Amino acid sequence: KQEVTQIPAALSVPEGENLVLNCSFTDSAIYNLQWFRQDPGKGLTSLLLIQSSQREQTSGRLNASLDKSSGRSTLYIAASQPGDSATYLCAVRANDYKLSFGAGTTVTVRA
Amino acid sequence: NAGVTQTPKFQVLKTGQSMTLQCAQDMNHNSMYWYRQDPGMGLRLIYYSASEGTTDKGEVPNGYNVSRLNKREFSLRLESAAPSQTSVYFCASSDIGGSVTEAFFGQGTRLTVV
Numbered sequence: 001k002q003e004v005t006q007i008p009a010a011l012s013v014p015e016g017e018n019l020v021l022n023c024s025f026t027d028s029a030i031y032n033l034q035w036f037r038q039d040p041g042k043g044l045t046s047l048l049l050i051q052s053s054q055r056e057q058t059s060g061r062l063n064a065s066l067d068k069s070s071g072r073s074t075l076y077i078a079a080s081q082p083g084d085s086a087t088y089l090c091a092v093r094a095n096d097y098k099l100s101f102g103a104g105t106t107v108t109v110r111a
Numbered sequence: 112n113a114g115v116t117q118t119p120k121f122q123v124l125k126t127g128q129s130m131t132l133q134c135a136q137d138m139n140h141n142s143m144y145w146y147r148q149d150p151g152m153g154l155r156l157i158y159y160s161a162s163e164g165t166t167d168k169g170e171v172p173n174g175y176n177v178s179r180l181n182k183r184e185f186s187l188r189l190e191s192a193a194p195s196q197t198s199v200y201f202c203a204s205s206d207i208g209g210s211v212t213e214a215f216f217g218q219g220t221r222l223t224v225v
Contacts, residue, residue: 004153032212043201044216051212089154091214097142097161097207098169099214103153 002027004092006102014110019077021105023090028068035064035075036089038104044089048075080109113137117202117217124192124224132187132220134202142205143185144214145169145177147198154201160185161207192224 003026013019023033032051036044048064050057050073056065061078077084087104094100118133136143141162146154146169156169158177166177174196176188185204189196199221205214 031207034214036216043218044203046213046215049213091154093205093212093214098156098159099144099203099205100156101146101154103151 002030002092002094002098002100004090004100004102006088006090006105008105009103010106010108012108012110013080015080015082017080017109019075019080019084019107019109021075021077021088021090021107023073023075023092023102025071025073025092025100027094028071029095030068031093031095033064033066033073034091034093034099035062035073036091038087038089040087047088080107082109082111085109115202115204115215115217117200117220119220120218121221122223124189124222126193126224128192129188129190130192131189132200132202132222133184134186134217135184136202136204136215137183138204138215139182140204140206140215141182142207143179144203144205145175145185145187146201146203147171147196148201148219149198157187157200192222194224196222197224198222 035047050066063076089104090102144159145157160179163182202217
């Protein structure tokens with residue numbers, strides 16, 4: 001069974017600081033990995049998708065890396081803003097179509 | 112482009128009542144999923160449908176049934192609701208293969224069982 005862990009569970013930083021969010025998974029036989037953002041009381045918004053053959057993916061201030069052999073992904077958010085405050089979820093898709101989620105990292109960016 | 116649409120958005124049930132949560136996607140995706148989200152537990156897979164005509168159990172299927180009505184629609188039924196089923200339910204869809212394999216989520220159904 002795929003286990004996905006996100007550390008830390010919560011993070012508070014001053015505005016302008018770079019954010020580093022970690023995701024680890026136990027089974028390296030994955031199809032892809034996806035990072036989501038969730039605002040309180042809302043649904044999930046897709047941020048980045050990394051295919052198993054890729055090492056990283058970038059979108060604006062966001063960069064996600066994938067090291068499949070070690071079972072790790074890292075989401076970097078540059079120059080954080082108060083609007084980045086949310087919960088960030090990592091999800092790993094196995095080859096049997098299932099998406100397995102971590103519990104998330106709740107980020108607070110202080111103005 | 113609506114993406115993934117879930118109905119209802121909110122629901123309160125009494126213990127023992129039944130209900131069906133509806134989900135529809137307009138992206139022509141083959142795979143659809145039902146998750147529940149509880150505080151501190153993350154999202155847990157209830158059931159999924161890899162393609163039209165197939166359904167499989169996920170991590171927490173007990174107390175639920177699903178129907179893949181057609182390629183667009185995937186419903187989740189609670190036959191006899193219990194307080195332990197109080198949760199936020201999310202439907203998702205995606206494809207495997209081709210150029211689009213992202214998973215897209217609906218806005219959720221907030222269910223309270225009293």
